[in-house]
Amino acid sequence: MTIRATQLAVFYATSSRILRRKVIPDNDAQLALHQPGPGESRLLMPLDRPYGDEECRAMIAAATGVTPPSGRCCVVDDTGKVTGVCNADPALDTHPAGRLVASDIAGPGDSYAVTAIRQLPVAAPTAPLGCYLVPAGSHRVGDLLPGRAEAGLEPP
DSSP states (O other): OOOOOOEEEEEEETTTOOEEEEEOOSSGGGGGGOOOOTTEEEEEEETTSOOSHHHHHHHHHHHHSSOOOOOEEEEEOTTSBEEEEEEOOTTTOOBTTBEEEEOSSOOTTOEEEEOOOOOOOTTSOOOOOOEEEEOTTSOOTTOOOTTTSOTTOOOO
8 A cells, every 4th residue: 555645845945035836746755856956946835735836935934034025027029028927037037028027916018128227437336127017008119217317317
């Protein structure tokens, strides 16, 4: 008689803590066959407790001290348009239809915008490059994006 599994393996991205996958074996001996891939870590979780995505994310948070992000990403094509959404980690995954950008709200038809970089004196603090998603139809080419540019100044 085969002993049934008592645990499942929960895999998450080591750096971002994004939930990657869950493996429920037929028996506990099969857990040894399921090891983390590059950039991943593994936790074992009892099968007699709930193991939905929220419960797995809570377990990752308890083990790492970091609340995992959702893992929801947009697929952005070469023109900057969002063509789809998926669950992924942009640092570990690729998508054949374009670049992966983490976002909990953007969807197909939205645009991915990159803010302009201004030349600053060497002694001045450097402002980081900002990238964010903009809802479709909310801007035209050449528009200043609200909240991301200084009022009344055009990007260089």
